[in-house]
Amino acid sequence: MLQLPLPDDSDNPIKLADWLELYALISADSSASEGNLERALQRSGQYKTERIDALCAEVVSELGPRATAARRAYPFSLYEGVLSLKGNKEDFITYIFCLCLSYFGDKHKKRDQVFPRRLFEDLAALAAKNFLSGDSYRFAAPRKDVPSFKGALDKLCTRMGEGDRCKQQDTRSAQDDNLDVVAWRHFPDQLPGKLLLWTMRNW
DSSP: OOOOOOGGGTTOHHHHHHHHHHHHHHSTTSEEEHHHHHHHHHHHTOOOHHHHHHHHHHHHHHHHHHHHHHGGGOOEEEETTEEEEOSOGGGGHHHHHHHHHHHHOOOOOTTOSOOHHHHHHHHHHHHHHHHHTSEEEEOOSSOSSOOSHHHHHHHHHHHHTOSSSOOSSOOTTOSOTTEEEEEEEEOTTOOSOEEEEEEEOOO
16 A cells, blocks of 8 residues: 655645555556545544545646646546556656656665666756757766766857857866756757756755
8 A cells, every 4th residue: 555645745735646646556457546545544544524525626636737738648547536547657657757756755765776866867858858859968967978067068068069168267166056957959050049948956
């Protein structure tokens, strides 16, 4: 049985919607209903009946916009409060990864070879590249290709065709200066100046 969100998030419709989607992924029939959530909330003993009814309604309301926003990438069909997996889990890896990141967090565990934040940054770089139909670069540290801040900035300038490399200054203490991903799209003339997108870390 998938545990409900931790106490700090137990009254959060977004977290409870995450819980219901995960429940559908691990259930034997690949589905989850509003009733599953209602029974789980009742068993927890934390809520009065009125609050349970309200939370279930809020969760169903949260799921609709997710399906609309993700479109074909949304793993579930939603009908009368029932989530059903549309196909193979492997076809929706991107959504499922982000769902797990939202529910379980992005903290790296000691001796674990999986780094959730880095995976998300790699995914964000690929998504930004496809969104712009251009190119992208994951600037966030640590970087395997160019470990130093100056080297990474020089590489970014070269790939974008913008700027004249990094100015000569002390960058030894800089890692990425909170810059995660840069994406761009050249205009047909290939001259300096282009459509540009970047993301800054706020965690």
